[in-house]
Amino acid sequence: MTAVACIGGSCFATRSGVAAPPCAVKTNRCYPGSNPIAECNIVLRTLLLDLDGTLVDTLPDLTAALNRLMAARALPPFPPAEVATMVGDGVAVLLARAFAARGREPDPEALAAFMADYESHVAVESRLFPGVRPALDDLAGQGWQFAVCTNKPEGAARALLDSLGVLPLLRAVGGGDSFPTRKPDPAHLLATLARAGGEVAQTVVLGDHRNDVTAARQAGVPCIFAVWGYGAPSMAEGSTAVARDFAEAAAIANRLLPPSR
Ligand SMILES: O=C(O)COP(=O)(O)O
Protein backbone atom coordinates (compact mmCIF):
# COMPACT_ATOMS: atom_id res chain seq x y z
CA MET A 1 0.00 0.00 0.00
CA THR A 2 1.24 3.49 -0.82
CA ALA A 3 1.14 6.44 1.52
CA VAL A 4 2.79 9.83 1.63
CA ALA A 5 5.14 10.70 4.45
CA CYS A 6 6.40 14.20 5.19
CA ILE A 7 9.54 15.02 7.13
CA GLY A 8 10.52 18.64 7.54
CA GLY A 9 9.94 20.34 4.22
CA SER A 10 9.99 17.21 2.10
CA CYS A 11 7.34 14.66 1.27
CA PHE A 12 7.82 11.26 -0.19
CA ALA A 13 5.95 8.15 -1.07
CA THR A 14 6.24 5.13 1.14
CA ARG A 15 5.07 1.60 0.63
CA SER A 16 4.62 1.08 4.33
CA GLY A 17 0.96 1.99 4.42
CA VAL A 18 1.61 4.16 7.47
CA ALA A 19 -0.70 7.14 7.46
CA ALA A 20 0.99 10.37 6.42
CA PRO A 21 1.42 12.94 9.16
CA PRO A 22 -0.13 16.37 8.60
CA CYS A 23 1.99 18.33 6.19
CA ALA A 24 1.92 21.79 4.67
CA VAL A 25 3.88 20.67 1.63
CA LYS A 26 1.94 19.74 -1.50
CA THR A 27 2.43 16.20 -2.60
CA ASN A 28 0.23 15.50 -5.57
CA ARG A 29 3.10 14.07 -7.56
CA CYS A 30 4.32 11.49 -5.08
CA TYR A 31 4.53 7.93 -6.27
CA PRO A 32 6.50 4.98 -4.98
CA GLY A 33 10.10 5.68 -5.86
CA SER A 34 9.61 9.43 -6.20
CA ASN A 35 12.61 11.54 -5.40
CA PRO A 36 11.46 13.36 -2.25
CA ILE A 37 13.17 16.64 -3.12
CA ALA A 38 12.94 16.80 -6.89
CA GLU A 39 9.37 15.66 -7.36
CA CYS A 40 7.33 15.62 -4.22
CA ASN A 41 7.37 19.32 -3.44
CA ILE A 42 5.89 20.27 -6.79
CA VAL A 43 2.22 21.11 -7.04
CA LEU A 44 1.11 19.93 -10.45
CA ARG A 45 -0.74 22.49 -12.47
CA THR A 46 -4.27 21.30 -13.24
CA LEU A 47 -6.05 21.85 -16.53
CA LEU A 48 -9.73 21.47 -15.71
CA LEU A 49 -11.39 20.48 -18.94
CA ASP A 50 -14.96 20.74 -20.05
CA LEU A 51 -16.03 17.73 -22.12
CA ASP A 52 -18.76 18.37 -24.71
CA GLY A 53 -17.54 20.90 -27.24
CA THR A 54 -14.13 21.30 -25.62
CA LEU A 55 -12.37 17.95 -25.40
CA VAL A 56 -14.72 15.85 -27.53
CA ASP A 57 -17.01 16.62 -30.45
CA THR A 58 -20.03 14.81 -29.05
CA LEU A 59 -22.59 16.45 -31.28
CA PRO A 60 -23.04 13.57 -33.78
CA ASP A 61 -23.94 11.00 -31.11
CA LEU A 62 -26.00 13.45 -29.04
CA THR A 63 -27.95 14.41 -32.17
CA ALA A 64 -28.45 10.79 -33.24
CA ALA A 65 -29.74 9.73 -29.80
CA LEU A 66 -31.98 12.78 -29.54
CA ASN A 67 -33.41 12.15 -32.99
CA ARG A 68 -34.11 8.48 -32.18
CA LEU A 69 -36.01 9.71 -29.11
CA MET A 70 -37.93 12.19 -31.27
CA ALA A 71 -38.67 9.56 -33.92
CA ALA A 72 -40.05 7.18 -31.26
CA ARG A 73 -42.52 9.94 -30.42
CA ALA A 74 -43.30 10.76 -34.05
CA LEU A 75 -41.60 14.16 -33.67
CA PRO A 76 -39.36 15.71 -36.34
CA PRO A 77 -35.56 15.48 -35.98
CA PHE A 78 -33.09 18.28 -35.26
CA PRO A 79 -30.02 19.21 -37.31
CA PRO A 80 -26.73 19.08 -35.32
CA ALA A 81 -26.34 22.88 -35.43
CA GLU A 82 -29.64 23.27 -33.56
CA VAL A 83 -28.71 20.59 -31.01
CA ALA A 84 -25.44 22.49 -30.37
CA THR A 85 -27.48 25.41 -29.04
CA MET A 86 -29.22 23.10 -26.55
CA VAL A 87 -26.09 21.47 -25.08
CA GLY A 88 -24.30 22.74 -22.00
CA ASP A 89 -26.71 22.46 -19.08
CA GLY A 90 -26.94 18.69 -18.79
CA VAL A 91 -29.19 16.05 -20.28
CA ALA A 92 -32.47 17.00 -18.58
CA VAL A 93 -32.19 20.56 -19.88
CA LEU A 94 -31.21 19.32 -23.34
CA LEU A 95 -34.42 17.28 -23.46
CA ALA A 96 -36.51 20.11 -22.02
CA ARG A 97 -35.20 22.43 -24.76
CA ALA A 98 -35.72 19.87 -27.51
CA PHE A 99 -39.29 19.08 -26.48
CA ALA A 100 -40.04 22.78 -26.01
CA ALA A 101 -38.93 23.35 -29.59
CA ARG A 102 -41.67 20.85 -30.56
CA GLY A 103 -44.23 22.55 -28.33
CA ARG A 104 -44.15 19.85 -25.66
CA GLU A 105 -42.67 18.80 -22.34
CA PRO A 106 -40.60 15.63 -22.00
CA ASP A 107 -42.76 12.62 -21.12
CA PRO A 108 -41.84 10.76 -17.89
CA GLU A 109 -39.91 8.02 -19.78
CA ALA A 110 -37.91 10.37 -22.00
CA LEU A 111 -34.88 10.98 -19.79
CA ALA A 112 -34.26 7.31 -18.94
CA ALA A 113 -34.86 6.26 -22.56
CA PHE A 114 -32.46 8.89 -23.87
CA MET A 115 -29.72 8.01 -21.37
CA ALA A 116 -29.98 4.26 -21.99
CA ASP A 117 -29.71 4.83 -25.74
CA TYR A 118 -26.99 7.49 -25.55
CA GLU A 119 -24.82 5.55 -23.11
CA SER A 120 -24.78 2.56 -25.42
CA HIS A 121 -23.92 4.74 -28.45
CA VAL A 122 -21.71 7.28 -26.72
CA ALA A 123 -18.67 7.01 -28.99
CA VAL A 124 -20.01 5.87 -32.35
CA GLU A 125 -19.02 9.10 -34.09
CA SER A 126 -17.78 11.26 -31.20
CA ARG A 127 -14.11 12.13 -31.52
CA LEU A 128 -11.46 14.13 -29.70
CA PHE A 129 -11.11 17.56 -31.27
CA PRO A 130 -8.01 17.97 -33.46
CA GLY A 131 -4.76 18.34 -31.56
CA VAL A 132 -6.12 17.21 -28.19
CA ARG A 133 -3.97 14.12 -27.71
CA PRO A 134 -0.59 15.66 -28.64
CA ALA A 135 -1.35 18.77 -26.59
CA LEU A 136 -2.25 16.72 -23.51
CA ASP A 137 0.87 14.57 -23.88
CA ASP A 138 2.94 17.72 -24.24
CA LEU A 139 1.38 19.40 -21.21
CA ALA A 140 1.76 16.25 -19.10
CA GLY A 141 5.48 16.34 -19.88
CA GLN A 142 5.57 19.90 -18.60
CA GLY A 143 4.00 19.06 -15.26
CA TRP A 144 0.30 19.44 -15.90
CA GLN A 145 -2.39 17.05 -14.75
CA PHE A 146 -5.92 16.88 -16.12
CA ALA A 147 -9.45 16.53 -14.84
CA VAL A 148 -12.78 16.68 -16.64
CA CYS A 149 -15.63 18.74 -15.23
CA THR A 150 -18.75 18.16 -17.31
CA ASN A 151 -22.49 18.59 -16.98
CA LYS A 152 -22.86 15.24 -18.76
CA PRO A 153 -23.69 12.43 -16.29
CA GLU A 154 -20.48 10.92 -14.94
CA GLY A 155 -21.22 7.38 -16.18
CA ALA A 156 -21.68 8.48 -19.78
CA ALA A 157 -18.65 10.78 -19.53
CA ARG A 158 -16.42 7.98 -18.27
CA ALA A 159 -17.68 5.56 -20.94
CA LEU A 160 -16.96 8.13 -23.64
CA LEU A 161 -13.52 9.07 -22.31
CA ASP A 162 -12.65 5.40 -21.94
CA SER A 163 -13.68 4.63 -25.53
CA LEU A 164 -11.53 7.48 -26.78
CA GLY A 165 -8.53 6.30 -24.75
CA VAL A 166 -8.13 9.40 -22.60
CA LEU A 167 -9.57 8.20 -19.29
CA PRO A 168 -6.13 7.04 -18.07
CA LEU A 169 -4.79 10.58 -18.58
CA LEU A 170 -7.29 12.04 -16.12
CA ARG A 171 -6.89 12.43 -12.40
CA ALA A 172 -10.62 12.96 -11.91
CA VAL A 173 -13.96 13.16 -13.65
CA GLY A 174 -16.73 15.29 -12.14
CA GLY A 175 -20.05 14.75 -13.91
CA GLY A 176 -23.32 16.64 -13.81
CA ASP A 177 -24.63 14.09 -11.30
CA SER A 178 -21.43 13.62 -9.26
CA PHE A 179 -22.07 16.39 -6.75
CA PRO A 180 -25.11 18.23 -5.37
CA THR A 181 -24.71 21.02 -7.92
CA ARG A 182 -23.33 21.42 -11.43
CA LYS A 183 -21.88 24.19 -13.58
CA PRO A 184 -22.35 27.17 -13.52
CA ASP A 185 -22.08 26.53 -9.76
CA PRO A 186 -18.37 26.90 -8.94
CA ALA A 187 -18.76 24.10 -6.37
CA HIS A 188 -18.82 21.63 -9.28
CA LEU A 189 -15.41 22.82 -10.49
CA LEU A 190 -13.99 22.96 -6.98
CA ALA A 191 -15.23 19.48 -6.06
CA THR A 192 -13.74 18.05 -9.26
CA LEU A 193 -10.49 19.85 -8.54
CA ALA A 194 -10.46 18.42 -5.02
CA ARG A 195 -10.94 14.92 -6.46
CA ALA A 196 -7.89 15.56 -8.62
CA GLY A 197 -5.83 16.73 -5.66
CA GLY A 198 -5.27 20.07 -7.37
CA GLU A 199 -5.19 23.64 -6.06
CA VAL A 200 -7.18 26.69 -7.08
CA ALA A 201 -4.05 28.82 -7.48
CA GLN A 202 -2.53 26.20 -9.81
CA THR A 203 -5.53 25.60 -12.04
CA VAL A 204 -6.81 26.79 -15.40
CA VAL A 205 -10.27 25.97 -16.79
CA LEU A 206 -10.84 25.34 -20.49
CA GLY A 207 -14.46 25.38 -21.65
CA ASP A 208 -16.81 26.31 -24.48
CA HIS A 209 -19.86 27.57 -22.62
CA ARG A 210 -20.98 30.48 -20.47
CA ASN A 211 -21.39 27.95 -17.66
CA ASP A 212 -17.66 27.19 -17.73
CA VAL A 213 -16.74 30.89 -17.72
CA THR A 214 -19.14 31.70 -14.88
CA ALA A 215 -18.11 28.74 -12.73
CA ALA A 216 -14.41 29.49 -13.23
CA ARG A 217 -14.80 33.19 -12.41
CA GLN A 218 -16.73 32.41 -9.25
CA ALA A 219 -14.18 29.78 -8.26
CA GLY A 220 -11.36 32.30 -8.76
CA VAL A 221 -9.76 30.31 -11.58
CA PRO A 222 -8.75 31.69 -15.01
CA CYS A 223 -10.86 30.40 -17.89
CA ILE A 224 -9.83 29.91 -21.50
CA PHE A 225 -12.80 29.97 -23.86
CA ALA A 226 -12.75 27.29 -26.58
CA VAL A 227 -14.10 28.93 -29.72
CA TRP A 228 -14.15 25.60 -31.57
CA GLY A 229 -16.95 24.39 -29.27
CA TYR A 230 -20.71 24.78 -29.19
CA GLY A 231 -21.08 28.02 -27.24
CA ALA A 232 -22.00 31.21 -29.04
CA PRO A 233 -19.05 33.65 -29.32
CA SER A 234 -20.83 35.98 -26.85
CA MET A 235 -20.38 33.31 -24.19
CA ALA A 236 -16.65 34.12 -24.11
CA GLU A 237 -17.51 37.31 -22.22
CA GLY A 238 -15.76 37.29 -18.86
CA SER A 239 -13.21 34.66 -19.87
CA THR A 240 -9.51 35.27 -19.30
CA ALA A 241 -8.50 34.35 -22.83
CA VAL A 242 -9.90 32.90 -26.03
CA ALA A 243 -8.30 30.02 -27.94
CA ARG A 244 -8.98 29.03 -31.53
CA ASP A 245 -7.75 25.47 -31.23
CA PHE A 246 -6.51 23.04 -28.60
CA ALA A 247 -2.81 23.70 -29.26
CA GLU A 248 -3.38 27.42 -28.72
CA ALA A 249 -5.30 26.68 -25.52
CA ALA A 250 -2.33 24.66 -24.24
CA ALA A 251 0.07 27.51 -25.01
CA ILE A 252 -2.21 30.02 -23.26
CA ALA A 253 -2.53 27.74 -20.21
CA ASN A 254 1.26 27.65 -19.95
CA ARG A 255 1.42 31.44 -20.20
CA LEU A 256 -1.31 31.95 -17.60
CA LEU A 257 0.33 29.53 -15.22
CA PRO A 258 4.06 29.20 -15.77
CA PRO A 259 5.85 26.43 -13.82
CA SER A 260 6.31 27.49 -10.22
CA ARG A 261 10.04 26.74 -10.26
O1 LIG B 1 -24.09 17.69 -20.99
C1 LIG B 1 -24.07 18.88 -21.36
O2 LIG B 1 -25.09 19.54 -21.58
C2 LIG B 1 -22.76 19.59 -21.56
O3 LIG B 1 -21.66 18.97 -21.06
P1 LIG B 1 -20.29 19.82 -20.87
O4 LIG B 1 -20.42 20.45 -19.53
O5 LIG B 1 -19.23 18.75 -20.95
O6 LIG B 1 -20.19 20.80 -21.98
Ligand SMILES: [Mg+2]
Ligand atom coordinates in the same frame (compact mmCIF):
# COMPACT_ATOMS: atom_id res chain seq x y z
MG1 LIG C 1 -19.09 22.17 -23.13
